[in-house]
Amino acid sequence: MAALRDEAERRKGEIWEQVAERDCGGRAERGMGGDGVREAEAAQWRAGTIEFQGVGGPWMASEGLNSLFPMTDLSTMGFAEIIPRIPLLWYRLRQAVRHVERFQPHIIVTIDSKGFNFRLLKAIGAEYKRHGRDEEAPFCVHYVAPSFWAFKGGEKRLQHLSPLIDHLLCILPDEPATCQQHGISATYVGHPSLEAIAEEQKDRQSEGGETCFETSQQQQHGIPATPVGHPPLEVMAEERRSRQSVGGEASEGAVQREAGKRREEGGMEEEEKQREPHSTGVDQPWWKATGDGTSFRRQHGIPVGPQHIAICLLPGSRLQEVSRMLPIFIQTVDSLTKSRWLRDHLDSQGPDGTLSLVIPTLPRSSNVTARVESIFHSWLDSLRNKRPSKKFPFSLLPPLPSNTVVDIAAAVVVPALEVNASVNSRMRMIKPGPDADTFAACDLALCVSGSVVVEVLRSQLPLVVTYKANWFSQFIVKQRASIQYASLPNILLNKPLLTEVLFSECTPHNLSSNIRFLMENLDKCKARQTATAHLFYNVLQEPLNSNVSHAPDSELAHTPSKIAAQVIFTQFNS
Template sequence: MELISKINNINQAIYCCSNCTRRLLLPSHFLFNCSHRNTIPKISMWLAAIRCVNIFKNSICWKTPLRRYLWVSSKSLIDRAASEGELRVFIVAGEVSGDSIASRLMASLNKISPLPIRFSGVGGSRMSNQGLKSLFPMENIAVMGIWELLPHFYNFRVKLKETVEAALQFQPHVVVTVDSKGFSFRLLKQLRARYNQQRSDRPVLFHYVAPSFWAWKGGEARLKGLSKFVDYVFCILPNEEAGCKLNGLNATFVGHPILEDVLELNMGKETALHEWKITGNGEDFRKKYAIASGATVITLLPGSRLQEVTRMLPIFSNTMKLLKDSLPELVTVIHVAPNQLVDNYIAKAVHKWPVPAILIPGGTPQLKYDAFNASLVALCTSGTVAMELQLARLPCLVTYRAHFLTEWFVRHKAKIPYISLPNILLDSPVIPEALFQACTPAKVAFLLKELMNNTVLQQQQIAAAEKVMELLCPPNRTLNNTEQQGMKPSPPSYSPSMIAASTILSYKQR
């Protein structure tokens, strides 16, 4: 962006801030914040602000769709934050999948914000890599289930209070909670109440990953209550946006976060991006870990929360005992979530593992997909990993166990017969599931062996994966659309995190 170097009153007003491009993009800086405003005639400052608008409109930034989307009114978040010279974002994630979503959102905000951003909140290792200093370990609030929460309830309340006080002290312009609905909604509710008591300007309250209102009896009725303490919801599934809006919630379908794995791992490769798929290098993986060419490799994903892993890993272990006699060259690849408690537990458990085991550390996506490509099938605990396996086109069996009272509640309150997202989206049992009391080593071994020996079942899952991935793309942002228009795909323009970031920055507070 070029500035006229000739010194006159108008140009002096612009030139005084030429060392800060971010401020230069904000006309309000010349009118209210510029340190030179007392030495330059007011009319010149107004004209400088007008020229700033014209310069910006003629710049490359203005011609970029996302930048144009961010040029907002005086009631926008950006304009409010401009007077303080920074945008403060308080962001909270309580589990591994949320840590991944939040870290990508942080990166996208940093890429397109015209102001420097300061983060505070709670998160994991990936958010830490984006500059967050977590108030406490994310694992302290990573509890899922009704009765599973009871032993941790006191600590849960302590951490909730600590987070509320930290948010108030931080004075954010934006608060973003990611999934972890039990903690997130309590946090947003208390923050809204505290700001109402203080009668002060409150931040805009966003929640990323809409609650699964469609899965529960009376879910839509509970959804209506969210509008009292949530300003905006980012939906990751189709039809959630419409459901939220019908119940008084502002919402946007941004696409499923799993799509970003494709954008990160496939972009830059010689092969063109033409489908939502990740193909790892299974041959290199087998060489790296000295796996015999005739060995049968099964991928195991026991979960990301300690409570899940302690329930599921023993079932997986006993299942492998039942399979090893019929599969003499059986090798298991166990994926360890980036959670220190989970890491320690699995490291001890594999000492008594019935078959050879390879541990894959969390936070290594390329290695993870290489392992998927080297495997025949996968055995996983229900969660985001089922979608990762769909991306890799690896047939799988989904399992889950919980506290018996939680299982009773789910059986009586759930509206849908499936737990894995691909089955829910297609309304068909494409992926076999072993749930609750049916999740026994004998049952799991039977279903897994059937999947391994039946290529028709495997091909059904692979074919279904393509349909599922297309459903998870936000409207008009599929890879095929960009290719048909003759444009090179550009991840920042259609990735879920970038869509969410642009929505936050362009939000106009009423």
């Protein structure tokens, strides 16, 4: 770190950041690791040795960044969905290029949002070349590799990125080797979910509680602590070879049709046998998120007891996702409440059973939260035929129409993040309650495919992963996709361990059928989630355990964000 500080001071290490910070199902992801990159050099920055400018969200603002423009302007996805936003995106692109020309940074860090960022880097390179200043061009680092493994011919497209990127920071362990084969310098820095695990372990240790990580002399020399219960590396290597030996590609349609056949009457159990991973035998997983679900329920008026089922709805983080998916989720819940099966199931667990909904979302000021409330109240209007109360964070529903069998006891909309001033007058983000508490309070989850799946997995919460896009986007994906699954755990483990209901299969009927199966087999599904999560997190952690070259200085914690910061400055100075 001393050499990095000296170099930053000598060069006035200015960094221009375009941060694709995004929320996934209600929890801001801190720029997919961008906050950690900044925190790694926060001391030098506050001392005046590093200057940050660029685009970011609330987490970056909490560190003092004045965003060039609202980062939400870049929050879009799909194919047809982007068309109406092209003029705005083009304007923001030119605005960013002009700012870089004025700022003249030494380093540019772009994060995710490949459609915007790669065009940005190309335009910046063209400007430097046009002025004959190629040698003065900034060092360009991109965080989060494009999903080349998800589409046919994706690997070949990597070679077009070589002129744009000086170094690529990857969050999946097998990505760097492929990138390097196509001429791109790359490093695996760890998945952002490992950051959250490390932070929680650090908090437990500082509070004097138990920690699942060893604190031996390894850490003093930059060697990552080995999680208690972590299997030997040779065992994990054998697991990986076993997974990679499962070859072949299948179209999304074929996979969905096969899944549909297994879901026919009497066939759901057979499908679950195909999903079942081997038990790990780990009593206290090192990756597990622990929360106080009972306190959360009492705080938000959700009844406690096995006959009181709470479903966590995670309709996405983008406005277009929420607008498309939340109505489907509500129709699914509506179908469940009218089901005699649900009443019989709740009665079998105890008297006066209820169903509750929990919807984690963004801060109150977010337009996504406003859309959630709007859609939710429209549903209440249709049920109650009058204007519902505007009180939040939760609404209690009165008895529903006569055709409804199960009352909804509580509907809780939980803002995930708020901004408050800390004691040192710097702005920081705090949560009214940890996500782990939210998930611990629920019995199962219905979520849009995305990073939130990984968070739910840590909480061992049975879930159904789903997604439905514009018909044109669905057509393009089906034509180009080279993978069978949508959720990262299924992709990385190459098995349908998590239930996925995608595209044309995403209907209230299919979703309610899968939720029904989870409710009938909660204990079994939780055990399966535990085994799946253990396999998944071992795959992510293994390369960091076996590679000690990233953090030779004891001042750097061996976390994804700190590794990323180390790699950026090491590559810049090399």
